[in-house]
Amino acid sequence: MRPRGLMIQGTSSNAGKSLLVAGLARAFTLRGLNVRPFKPQNMSNNAAATLEGAEIGRAQALQARAAKVAPHADMNPVLLKPESERGSQLVLQGKVVGRFDALAYQAKKASLLPAVLESFHRLARSADLVLVEGAGSPAEINLRGGDIANMGFAQAAALPVILLGDIERGGVLAQLVGTVALLEPADRACLVGWIVNKFRGDPTLFASAVPIIEGHTGLPGLGVVAWCDAAADLPKEDALGLDELAIGRKTGARLRIAVLRLPRIANFDDIEPLAMEEAVDLRILDPGQALPGDIDLVILPGSKSTRGDLAALRRAGWDIDIKAHHRRGGHVLGLCGGYQMLGRTIADPLGLEGPAGSDPGLGLLAIDTVLEATKTVMPRQALDAEDGTPLQGYEIHLGSSNGPDRDRPMLVLEGRPEGARSADGRVFGTYLHGLFANDRFRARWLQRLAKGSASELAYEARVEAALDGLAAHLERHLDLDRLLALASPIQQNS
Template structure:
């Protein structure tokens, strides 16, 4: 099988590259093609677990779904998971291999190109078409040397580029023309054209601007894509998309936005429930007093985000919430915070040490070097309901409250619950995507909920996205610009 490939790069972060790639993947699938997504380098704490026990960016898992195939570690061979403002865990082909400070990453990137190209070659044996997603912007000239995420990869793999600009943030002409101006000529030669994303209003009003971009760059345009109103129904990867409340249901769930929040797409199925109101609480705001449930989400830095939580006064808010009869659920890192103590003697998530947890569950966590990465089927004990999900964490948690486990996984048990039933914790991610479990769990929590077909809703939204792109972009010409996979000979 000889695959062809095309790459979507952006004029900046959060211009909609992930959504564009997902839509093109589904469009290709609807045309009868075997399609695969690929992102050479991603930076995200929102990760998915593959069937072979590796981890990739959540966006690539969604794009795999758009392609109708299982996620693979080769779809995102380099994943950077920020643990602090200056340091990140480096995951290569699904496995954590090191921790790097930002100042050291530039020198390490060159060695990562080999596994990136290896994974790209593996995918090329399985698909007719590969849709590649860049990261950030190729206009960041200070990052060009050793680049593996944008033009460095495009040149090495011989993949043509379509540059996407975001008109919603303003200045899209300057975004695209400015990128053209700063690109090295050989990098610029990789650009097959441009498109404009997130347009609101009458598209014809931008005709002159669109023509001006084409005239100033010499690039062909593939169209202007109007705002896709259903984008919020797809799982988000970037935490910048989280600052909102969703729904107006009677059952109110609040979730504090931790500084290293991870795997927050756990909450998407809850946000889609008609009987639920989900509030994401940003720093500087108290947890709402009318919340029925507070969910402490996953985090890439449990001790760091525990300190962050306390600095916001959310620990005091949690105590008040429980006095009013509210309930608390901790997921993964949030579960670890609920215990009486967290110890990290090897400094796996920062400086070595340990400290007291929130003390809401009688459990203690010891950070361990081995990382648990597995997809699981389990049974929620309180509702006797089957569920599926995945684990992605370091650390082992034990203590008296684990005798009241959250779920049974095979012959083992997961999580814990307080004696009064108000506080529970689990290591299981993705559990709320299971429709039957979500309905049973919400009913147990006191919410009147009927099973909603969340998975089908995502599939329907991907189909609608592909149709939206087919209506407004020249998708045929864009896909025709894809080249056969192979090293660039220019």
């Protein structure tokens, strides 16, 4: 079968493109097709490590899982990782190539198209179907020049595009009609239809809107996708998903955990398995919210800008709260950047995350961190240093940490000590992401903090069930044969 391609673009960010692609990937895979996900350009600090030591957006890693293949750098050739309000780290085909402010990147992005197309065509060689996800909205026509994320890529790759509208936001008719109206004729010609997503209630109530949208856009409606409860168990794509994790206090919780929402929080999916534990009351704290006095464990999550987020933590007064929490006998866990913050010092002599310099850490772990130019990106196998429980995870970080508390490691990583524990045994830190997705490790670690705090939750099995549930949901609400027929043959480069 000659590889075919189909692109999903949204009327806005968070329209549900990522989950729609994941669900379609699982549905078509279950039909026996070799499916590959692809996103030309992503902006996210939630990244995944691939087997070849590259990093891609975590959403594309989930889509690869949905397609039952290993994630690969070619699935997301351009990844922007925001470090400040105006600047981002640029990851090209899995490797860091520099840092750019918004204006500089706008001028550069057109030059990235050959690499994006190279990854796309290479990926397509092993596929029957490539499902491509856009970014943001094609209606942002002020940014159309040099575009590689939406219609610029669709035209370059000669791909048909389905437009996805989000009815949950309201105004979906205006979203779809307005987006189509704003496009130039050549971009509009890429469109082959539209889908309405996240519909709650009786979808027949939307039937009268279909001819209105079709009349104004000249495009056929391809389906109305009802709200899918199964998707709640899937990892969230970006920090907007943090609000879905903090669902309120759980009655009868044995363990109360607070997670600090740092401005450049990264890889926060570390905490998602904890939110699913029935005996764990997980709270996400925003700057300005004091640390509650009944918290058992404070988690400092990963960060894309460790020194910057440490400064923000201090501005919020959380440094005082954390130290008071520790004096009361509470526990503290730092993950990756959060681990670095718990130490005595963080030095950035090369100015890798901002102006060169050094800052004092929180001083709860006797370690010192130096940020280094070489970035560590790799899936890992590890053992719990306390009881030998095996687990797997991944590293994505700059720098190394050393000091006396590393003599009490949290983990053993491929035969070497990893992370640190304080002398009183109540402060922990590690560079390893993904450790709480390991059911046995998570259960044992939580039990040490509070007996009865871990359930029989099978996290990975629950994610798999959610992907299957999402695929079945799309089979019910969309004509997948019609969507497959709309996919066009991919023209391979000579």
